[in-house]
Amino acid sequence: MFAIPSLSDLLQRARQGFRTYLPGSDAWLWPNNIYASAKVIAGMAFEVFGFASYISKMIFVSTSPDIETLRLHGTEYGLPQLPAAPASGNITLTSDGAITVADGAAFQRGDGLTYLVTSGGVLVGAGTLQLPVTAVADGAAGNAEEGTPLAITSGVSGPGSATAAVGSGDIVEGTDVEGIESYRARLLFRKRNPPHGGSAADYVIWARQVSGVSRVFVERLWNGGGTVRVFVFMDGLFPDGIPSPTAVQRVQDYIETVMPAGAILTVAAPVVHPINVTIDNLTPDTPATREAILDELRDSFLRLGRVAGSDTVHGGMPFLASPGSVLARLDLSGHRQCDRRHEL
Numbered sequence: 542m543f544a545i546p547s548l549s550d551l552l553q554r555a556r557q558g559f560r561t562y563l564p565g566s567d568a569w570l571w572p573n574n575i576y577a578s579a580k581v582i583a584g585m586a587f588e589v590f591g592f593a594s595y596i597s598k599m600i601f602v603s604t605s606p607d608i609e610t611l612r613l614h615g616t617e618y619g620l621p622q623l624p625a626a627p628a629s630g631n632i633t634l635t636s637d638g639a640i641t642v643a644d645g646a647a648f649q650r651g652d653g654l655t656y657l658v659t660s661g662g663v664l665v666g667a668g669t670l671q672l673p674v675t676a677v678a679d680g681a682a683g684n685a686e687e688g689t690p691l692a693i694t695s696g697v698s699g700p701g702s703a704t705a706a707v708g709s710g711d712i713v714e715g716t717d718v719e720g721i722e723s724y725r726a727r728l729l730f731r732k733r734n735p736p737h738g739g740s741a742a743d744y745v746i747w748a749r750q751v752s753g754v755s756r757v758f759v760e761r762l763w764n765g766g767g768t769v770r771v772f773v774f775m776d777g778l779f780p781d782g783i784p785s786p787t788a789v790q791r792v793q794d795y796i797e798t799v800m801p802a803g804a805i806l807t808v809a810a811p812v813v814h815p816i817n818v819t820i821d822n823l824t825p826d827t828p829a830t831r832e833a834i835l836d837e838l839r840d841s842f843l844r845l846g847r848v849a850g851s852d853t854v855h856g857g858m859p860f861l862a863s864p865g866s867v868l869a870r871l872d873l874s875g876h877r878q879c880d881r882r883h884e885l
Contacts, residue, residue: 545590552583602728608721611728618731622724626752627676628683628715631708632656632691634670638701639663642672646696648705654683656712658696667701671708676715683715684778713778714788716753723755739801741852744771745860747796748808753778754792758811758848760862770807771796772848772862783810811848 546554556568556579568579598604605611608622615621632648634640646658656674664670676683689707697703727749734742741759748757748771756774763770773792774782784792793808800806818838823830850862 545594546587548583548587551586551590552579555579555582555586602725602732605725608724611721611724614728615724618728620728620731620746620750623716623719623750623752625679625718626714626716627679628681628685628712629659629673629675630685630710630712630714631671632658632674632705632712633708634664634672634693634697634703634705635668636664636670636699636701636703637667638699639665640670640697640699640701640703642670643696643698646672647694648674648691649694650685650689650691654678655694656683656691661696664699664701664703674712676712679715679717681715681717681777683712685712687711710785713785714753714775716778719752739769739804741769741858741861744769744796744800747799748773748792751792751795753784753788755782758850758860758862760848760850760852763851763862764805764807767803768805768807770809770850770862772809772811772850774811776843781813783813786810816842 559566559568559575559579563575566575567573568575570576595606598606599610602611602614605614612622634642641663642658642661644658644661646661648656648658650656655677657677659673659675662670662672685707687707687709689712691705691707693703693705727746730742730749731746734740734746736743736746741761744759745757748754751773753775754773755776758772760770760772762768771792773784773789775784775788776782779785779788789808789810793806796806796808820834823834847859847865848862849865852861852863854863854865855861
């Protein structure tokens with residue numbers, strides 16, 4: 542591999558060049574004009590070498606140093622970087638009397654983030670009213686847990702007095718612009734798995750083009766000829782990465798626009814399988830140690846976890862939902878048991 546000369550090496554070369562090709566000169570001595578010239582030449586050459594090194598990294602997806610150059614690679618494959626998306630969900634209004642909520646009614650979280658009602662409603666008397674909302678701003682910051690209080694800022698009228706909070710199911714699916722490593726992984730997967738008119742890898746590529754999808758497993762012929770089942774995870778958006786029915790339908794709707802005609806598609810959320818982990822002889826048995834172990838277990842389950850299905854085992858296609866499990870043996874001290882939910 543070619544090693545880029547250091548600035549000091551290039552300076553020494555320039556000075557030696559003056560001494561060789563301009564007899565009687567000495568670019569090591571100051572003051573004289575070739576002393577400065579040697580420094581200028583070395584600096585410019587070093588910049589050219591640096592740019593050449595940058596270009597050599599740009600031409601490969603695996604080493605591309607910035608998101609701009611990755612976007613260029615993605616454009617060639619028709620795989621753009623995933624944009625940010627707004628969070629959506631339901632809010633619950635509790636009123637002591639009749640109220641009317643208009644389309645576009647605004648509700649504000651404590652930090653100032655605003656949600657707009659997408660389909661208004663009427664409450665004819667005291668009680669509760671659940672309505673769908675979408676965050677005004679894109680991004681994961683719009684996600685909110687059930688029960689988060691909201692201030693009513695506009696669009697609610699009536700004799701009744703109401704309060705609002707995030708409803709059941711939370712406000713979810715708000716995502717930030719796709720990160721560089723996630724985008725790189727999608728592009729590398731596409732390069733390594735050229736389209737084959739509906740192969741298992743094609744379904745992985747299509748599902749990952751839906752904002753929020755982080756992992757995909759495919760089960761071919763799961764219900765007879767022509768059938769394919771796709772399991773998707775949305776890690777960071779839902780507990781254990783298990784998407785909601787609405788999110789699952791969103792993936793199904795998208796894949797149906799790009800998959801081959803005649804295929805029978807089912808997109809499903811994986812079913813959580815609890816795994817009990819017992820740790821013996823834990824030393825030192827401290828809260829910090831336990832939390833560090835839990836962090837490592839979470840990371841391991843995220844990396845090694847898989848969907849167990851009826852597809853065949855294929856070493857070159859780890860994304861197939863084939864029969865399998867995650868086995869782990871930890872020789873730690875103490876005696877603690879933790880119930881870790883894991884996707885199998």
